[in-house]
Amino acid sequence: xxxxxxxxxxxxxxxxxxxxxxxxxxxxxxxxxxxxxxxxxxxxxxxxxxxxxxxxxxxxxxxxxxxxxxxxxxxxxxxxxxxxxxxxxxxxxxxxxxxxxxxxxxxxxxxxxxxxxxxxxxxxxxxxxxxxxxxxxxxxxxxxxxxxxxxxxxxxxxxxxxxxxxxxxxxxxxxxxxxxxxxxxxxxxxxxxxxxxxxxxxxxxxxxxxxxxxxxxxxxxxxxxxxxxxxxxxxxxxxxxxxxxxxx
Amino acid sequence: xxxxxxxxxxxxxxxxxxxxxxxxxxxxxxxxxxxxxxxxxxxxxxxxxxxxxxxxxxxxxxxxxxxxxxxxxxxxxxxxxxxxxxxxxxxxxxxxxxxxxxxxxxxxxxxxxxxxxxxxxxxxxxxxxxxxxxxxxxxxxxxxxxxxxxxxxxxxxxxxxxxxxxxxxxxxxxxxxxxxxxxxxxxxxxxxxxxxxxxxxxxxxxxxxxxxxxxxxxxxxxxxxxxxxxxxxxxxxxxxxxxxxxxxxxxxxxxxxxxxxxxxx
Numbered sequence: 001x002x003x004x005x006x007x008x009x010x011x012x013x014x015x016x017x018x019x020x021x022x023x024x025x026x027x028x029x030x031x032x033x034x035x036x037x038x039x040x041x042x043x044x045x046x047x048x049x050x051x052x053x054x055x056x057x058x059x060x061x062x063x064x065x066x067x068x069x070x071x072x073x074x075x076x077x078x079x080x081x082x083x084x085x086x087x088x089x090x091x092x093x094x095x096x097x098x099x100x101x102x103x104x105x106x107x108x109x110x111x112x113x114x115x116x117x118x119x120x121x122x123x124x125x126x127x128x129x130x131x132x133x134x135x136x137x138x139x140x141x142x143x144x145x146x147x148x149x150x151x152x153x154x155x156x157x158x159x160x161x162x163x164x165x166x167x168x169x170x171x172x173x174x175x176x177x178x179x180x181x182x183x184x185x186x187x188x189x190x191x192x193x194x195x196x197x198x199x200x201x202x203x204x205x206x207x208x209x210x211x212x213x214x215x216x217x218x219x220x221x222x223x224x225x226x227x228x229x230x231x232x233x234x235x236x237x238x239x240x241x242x243x244x245x246x247x248x
Numbered sequence: 249x250x251x252x253x254x255x256x257x258x259x260x261x262x263x264x265x266x267x268x269x270x271x272x273x274x275x276x277x278x279x280x281x282x283x284x285x286x287x288x289x290x291x292x293x294x295x296x297x298x299x300x301x302x303x304x305x306x307x308x309x310x311x312x313x314x315x316x317x318x319x320x321x322x323x324x325x326x327x328x329x330x331x332x333x334x335x336x337x338x339x340x341x342x343x344x345x346x347x348x349x350x351x352x353x354x355x356x357x358x359x360x361x362x363x364x365x366x367x368x369x370x371x372x373x374x375x376x377x378x379x380x381x382x383x384x385x386x387x388x389x390x391x392x393x394x395x396x397x398x399x400x401x402x403x404x405x406x407x408x409x410x411x412x413x414x415x416x417x418x419x420x421x422x423x424x425x426x427x428x429x430x431x432x433x434x435x436x437x438x439x440x441x442x443x444x445x446x447x448x449x450x451x452x453x454x455x456x457x458x459x460x461x462x463x464x465x466x467x468x469x470x471x472x473x474x475x476x477x478x479x480x481x482x483x484x485x486x487x488x489x490x491x492x493x494x495x496x497x498x499x500x501x502x503x504x505x506x507x508x509x510x511x512x513x
Contacts, residue, residue, distance in 0.1 A: 002352050002353065002355055003352075003353055005352065006348075006349055006352040010338065010341065010345075010349060013340075013341065013345070014340045014341075017340060082335070082336075082338075082339070083332060083334045083335050083336035084336055084337065084338050086302065086332055086336050087332075087336045087337075087350070087397075088353070089302060090300050090302060090325055090330055091325060091350075091353040091354060092321075092322040092323075092325040092326045092353075092354060092355070093353055094322075247297075247302060247303045247304060248297070248302050248303070
C-alpha cells in the first residue's frame with residue numbers, strides 16, 4: 001500500500017506546483033460556460049426548457065474532471081519518455097498498485113480541478129437545488145474521475161510516445177464529452193445519437209451529477225452509480241493486466 | 249570459491265525476428281566488480297533489462313541473489329539497485345523527494361530512511377542541495393543522485409548501465425571512487441557497462457565482452473590481454489569485436505528517445 005500512497009502523493013505535488021497549468025485548465029470550462037452557456041440560453045429558454053446555465057453547469061464540471069483525469073493518466077507516457085517509469089517498474093511493488101496509485105492521484109487532482117470549476121459555475125449564476133446532496137454529487141464526480149483517470153492510464157500502458165495524442169483527443173475524449181448529455185438533454189434524440197449516448201459511460205456521470213444536484217435525471221441515480229462503478233472496475237482490471245505486461 | 253550472485257544460462261531475447269541476446273551464459277561472484285562490455289547494439293542493455301525484471305527472456309534461466317526473476321520478482325527487485333543508461337529522475341521533484349519516493353516504494357521505514365537519505369546525499373556531495381529541484385541539476389549531479397538512490401534500499405547488487413556517459417573527467421573520477429569504496433565497504437556487487445576502457449582497467453575484477461548478442465570472452469583483464477596478445481584492453485576489444493561502426497537495431501522510436509535523452513542530459 002506504500003506504493004499506492006507515494007505515487008498518489010507525487011501526482012498531487014506535481015499538480016499543486018503547476019499553478020499556471022491549473023489556471024490554464026480553467027480556460028476551457030469558462031469558455032464553454034460563458035460562450036455556449038450564455039449564447040444558447042435565450043433559445044433554450046424560448047424552447048420552454050428553462051435556464052440553460054442551470055442545465056449546462058454540471059456538464060461543464062464533468063468536462064473538466066474528464067479532461068484533467070485523462071490527461072493525468074496519459075502523463076504516464078511522459079514518465080516513459082523521461083525514464084521515470086522504469087524507476088517505478090523495477091521497484092518491489094505489484095504493478096496493479098502502481099496503476100492504482102497513478103489512477104488515484106489523477107482522480108484526486110481532477111477532483112480539485114472540478115471543484116474549482118464548480119465554484120466558477122456558482123459565480124456564473126448556477127444554483128444547485130439542494131446543497132444537502134453535495135456529498136452525493138461528489139461521489140459521482142469521484143467515480144467519473146476514477147473512470148477517466150483509469151482510461152488515460154490504461155491507454156498509456158500501450159503507447160510509447162505522444163504521437164497518438166490527437167487520435168485519443170479527437171476520437172475518444174471529444175466524443176465522450178459531446179455525446180454525454182453535458183451540453184444537450186438526452187431525451188428525444190435521433191436513434192443513432194440516442195444509441196451512442198446510451199453506451200457512453202460518461203453520460204451516466206453527467207446524469208448522476210446533474211440529478212444529485214437537483215436537475216432532471218435520465219437514467220436514475222442508482223443506475224448511474226452502478227454503470228460508473230462497473231465500468232471503472234473493468235477498465236482498472238484491463239489496466240492492471242496491461243501494466244503487468246509492460247516491458248521497457 | 250565464492251558463491252555466484254548473478255547466474256544466467258542460455259539466455260535469449262528476441263524482438264520479432266531480431267535476436268538481441270543470443271544464448272548467453274555467465275556468472276558474477278558475490279562482491280565482484282564485473283564489467284559487461286560490447287559495441288553499441290551488442291545486447292548489453294537488453295541483458296540488464298532481463299536481469300532486472302524489466303524484460304522477460306524469450307528463453308533461458310536467470311538467478312539473481314539465488315532468486316528467479318520469473319517467479320520471485322519482488323525478491324529479485326529488492327536485491328538490486330540500478331542506475332539506468334538514460335536519466336530516470338522526476339525533474340519536478342526535489343533531490344530529497346526523489347530519494348523519499350524510492351524509499352517508500354521499497355518499503356523502508358521513515359525513521360530509517362531519513363538518516364539513510366542524508367548519509368547517501370552526503371556521500372555523493374548533494375546534501376546541501378537536497379531541497380533543490382532536480383530540473384536545475386547538471387548532468388553530473390543527476391548521475392550522482394541516481395547512484396545514491398540506487399543504493400538507498402541496501403541492495404546486494406548495483407547495476408550501472410553506462411553510468412558515466414556524457415560526464416566530465418572530474419565527475420567520472422568521483423563517481424568511480426564512490427563506487428569502488430562502496431564495493432569495499434558494503435560488499436555491494438557491481439555490474440557495469442561502459443565504453444571507456446580505462447574505467448574498466450581501473451575498476452573491473454572480471455570482464456565479459458558481448459557482440460551480436462553472444463558473449464565472446466569472459467575473464468580477468470590479464471587473461472583477456474593474454475588471449476588476444478594485446479597490451480591494452482581497448483586493442484583487445486577492437487580485435488575481438490572488429491573495427492566496424494555499429495547501428496543500433498532497437499525500436500526506432502525508443503532508440504531516438506535514448507539518443508535525445510543523452511543529448512539533453
